[in-house]
Amino acid sequence: MRKQIAAANWKMNLTYQQAEKLLDDILDAEIEMKPDQQTIFAVPYPYLIMAKSDIEEQKQYAVAAQNCYSKKSGAYTGEVSIEMLRSINVNYCVLGHSERREYFAESNTMLADKVNLCLEFNIEPIFCCGEPLSIREASTQNDFVTRQLEESLFHLPAEKMKNFIIAYEPIWAIGTGKTATTEQAQEMHAHLRSIIARQYNSELAETVSILYGGSVKANNAKELFSCKDVDGGLVGGASLVAADFIEIMKSLKQ
Numbered sequence: 001m002r003k004q005i006a007a008a009n010w011k012m013n014l015t016y017q018q019a020e021k022l023l024d025d026i027l028d029a030e031i032e033m034k035p036d037q038q039t040i041f042a043v044p045y046p047y048l049i050m051a052k053s054d055i056e057e058q059k060q061y062a063v064a065a066q067n068c069y070s071k072k073s074g075a076y077t078g079e080v081s082i083e084m085l086r087s088i089n090v091n092y093c094v095l096g097h098s099e100r101r102e103y104f105a106e107s108n109t110m111l112a113d114k115v116n117l118c119l120e121f122n123i124e125p126i127f128c129c130g131e132p133l134s135i136r137e138a139s140t141q142n143d144f145v146t147r148q149l150e151e152s153l154f155h156l157p158a159e160k161m162k163n164f165i166i167a168y169e170p171i172w173a174i175g176t177g178k179t180a181t182t183e184q185a186q187e188m189h190a191h192l193r194s195i196i197a198r199q200y201n202s203e204l205a206e207t208v209s210i211l212y213g214g215s216v217k218a219n220n221a222k223e224l225f226s227c228k229d230v231d232g233g234l235v236g237g238a239s240l241v242a243a244d245f246i247e248i249m250k251s252l253k254q
């Protein structure tokens, strides 16, 4: 079975002390995870080393950066490069979160550059896609996300797309308390898998983990994750409360 993932996106929340406590509370719960299950914490840059050292060698846990810059190095004051992340052994990086696309004007082309850099430095992208409300209301969401994948991912050779991680995050469901229905989530995840199959092949498409994001909570995670093509979640608000995120981790497909 492809990897089932509970990914926490802490965004720009928590002080260092609060972050340490949250992580400790989650790790102290000693949730048993199967070999094909994983929990990833996407934490603010200054907390990456602390989080890395807290999870030590526990294979079922990993940390992710929430972003990286699209250039290798140089005069880009305030930015963080992929090589810097590699040098502190970060193995994952969230790319193309809708907040990055909206507030920092990240385009599909810029994201293609970031994807390339991540792969060059052996960092696995968690690539976010998803449509705004106006697109959902016009029923053109499939075309919209297809373009996001075509312009940012489909230049990659097949071996790079194998075991890739994608997060489908309908923007109208992020931080709004409005969750996609299981039918809406399954329909879009199946669509994403089908376009990957069309571009590459269906065997490869079956290895891609497609996470759902958008108001995943302790009380709806199990139902969402039970959908055939939903391989876990990327969780914002509920990942800031230890008890809630522990429940979400426990909701991964067995």
Ligand code: PEP
Pocket (backbone or CB within 6 Å): 009, 169, 173, 174, 175, 176, 177, 213, 214, 215, 216, 234, 235, 236, 237, 238
């Ligand atoms: C997110 O930030 O990726 C997200 C899905 O947020 P929330 O769970 O709060 O909707």
